[in-house]
Amino acid sequence: MRQKRGGRAAGVTMEDVARVAGVSAMTVSRVLRQPTLVNADLKAKVEAAIRETGYIYNLVASSLASQRSGIIALILPTVASSIFTDSVKGVSDVARTHAVQMIMAETNYSPAEEEKVIEALLRRRPDGFVIVGVSHTRATRALLEKSGVPVVETWDSTPTPIDSLVGLSNFDAMKAMTEALVAQGFRRIAFVGTATRDRRAQMRAKGYEAGIAEAGLGAPLILNADDLTSMESGRIVAERVAALHPRPDALLCLNDVLAAGALLAFQRMGLAVPGDIAVAGFGGLDFSSHLNPSLSTVDIPRYEMGQRAAEMLIGRIAGTAAQGGTCEMGYRIVLRESTGGSRPAEAQAS
């Protein structure tokens, strides 16, 4: 430890290691970053010096000098929801294998907050962004394009991604589930989820509407919920649904969390699922298959989406992948007991 610049304590630097090992700082740097370029004896000497001094490589200085931060930023609507945790893990796992660190920030489903958050993260000079969603403010888009940082958008689809895309058609997926419910014989299918929040929610609602329209089932019935990510919210909606006349014979939910909340609430108020009312969700979350009755859902490859997005991003950063790359992820309609399907049967789609 030395004293420098007005008395602030500084840690061990590469220079210190170099002195101990009897080489130049550059050689130490090479041992750490391109060990094959260094003679084996010297390498051993340097490694010993590193151990002896307790040197900890300084990535801040490295980032500044090399213009590479080794950080990828992950922007998502919320960190506190089970909906995205698997995608986070997918990104995080890939990041780790490439010796890159992931930094996360949440937007609370607000494009304005997203703009702020991205601007804040840009100050860290991340090597790339994975962003959940394709709907951004004009300024956000301009900011990202000007910065020249690779971006992979995901969890939604668009023909005009900022850079690259790991897509998911929320519209198609929810429409397919609606059709599956129709095929199961349900005729008064209601939908929970607002059309006024984020684009993913909107597209799912539109998919439901399209499914209803094509089946010629009359006017769609869309119910809103204030909070779209809590079981409590599902419970509250279930009470409203139970009071409707005529009561819907199926309730399709924006996601599995709402669906589970509704399903359990129906049961508690004495309604049989699916006898009195069927319930279906979206997302394929883990707990869905464990509920009694097990919950029908649209299974989407959450972990794989995160993985794929991170891999694509790392390709873009390395320059091996071209801009404009797109990869559409599929979905699976999983009909279980909550819609009258049998437990083990899992229909396949897309």
Add this chain to the structure above:
Amino acid sequence: MRQKRGGRAAGVTMEDVARVAGVSAMTVSRVLRQPTLVNADLKAKVEAAIRETGYIYNLVASSLASQRSGIIALILPTVASSIFTDSVKGVSDVARTHAVQMIMAETNYSPAEEEKVIEALLRRRPDGFVIVGVSHTRATRALLEKSGVPVVETWDSTPTPIDSLVGLSNFDAMKAMTEALVAQGFRRIAFVGTATRDRRAQMRAKGYEAGIAEAGLGAPLILNADDLTSMESGRIVAERVAALHPRPDALLCLNDVLAAGALLAFQRMGLAVPGDIAVAGFGGLDFSSHLNPSLSTVDIPRYEMGQRAAEMLIGRIAGTAAQGGTCEMGYRIVLRESTGGSRPAEAQAS
């Protein structure tokens, strides 16, 4: 944009902004960091120049020059589990209000991985660490102590924290739940969760054992599960429990996820909960109160623990809090239908 150093493109720098505004770079820096020191006219001019040039502050350079990264690191066992998401949010929310960024890494419940992860993060020179758990390798402890970075440990208790602690007594909490079950009249209480994973799991198992021993209920019965964070694992354990002779009259689980998996599995195999077997969990997760029957649990202030830990850490970083600070968080025994308690009644403890 200028070309520098062999042709790499560089973005707009503070120097560029300064030139446009007709001031020195130092003044631009002051406008951004200590605006009160700068004359209002100049400030306006600089702000205009920033907008005009599209300048984005470079925190990498700032971190290097100021020896402050503005990053706090959060180390937790896993990012993919609902158990910690609320704590993550607590840390993240506090970090945001202090204009600090949070960087997260997971250890997979392994002290060896924790050591690697902490060493990797130390390279980014974070201003502080929040670490879930108090059990670390000797090397980890030495590393953190030598680095001099403030550390707040949480989600467990110890008289000898590395630096500061936001504590939770897993032993006391699980013992209290065991006693509550005994008070409810259960006599053959089994426990699920391994005593061989992390210290938090161990302490909970020990709390259960102590509760059983003090009640004079004979030998404790501890069942292991391979995976301690999935409902599927709870289901598998439930099958083993159902086959026991005599069958336990209550199953106490390491956490709510296991408990929910077990509860739903018991129901599916035709066992009444709590009639044939009671179930209780730990963690106070959101979904517990929604299950039918609602799940008894030990509610712990997950979000607040994250908040408190982050606040304490920021105090340590600012130098306003002393080393060795400790703050013990409480817990609440919540008895619900799954142990024969009535739904609204929520007993209070600690």
Add this chain to the structure above:
DNA sequence: TTTTTAATTGTTAGCGCTATCATCTGTTAG
């Protein structure tokens, strides 16, 4: 032997900021 080439290592000059001190203005007090 001399020249060419490849393989190692070192030197230099930043990366884009900020801590520190110096300078310069305009006040206020003596």
Add this chain to the structure above:
DNA sequence: CTAACAGATGATAGCGCTAACAATTAAAAA
């Protein structure tokens, strides 16, 4: 009228690393 001082701005010298190039040595080719 000068000294003392506070307030605002600028100049300088790094922070700890790496890109680019230079220098050195040893091996291969001529």
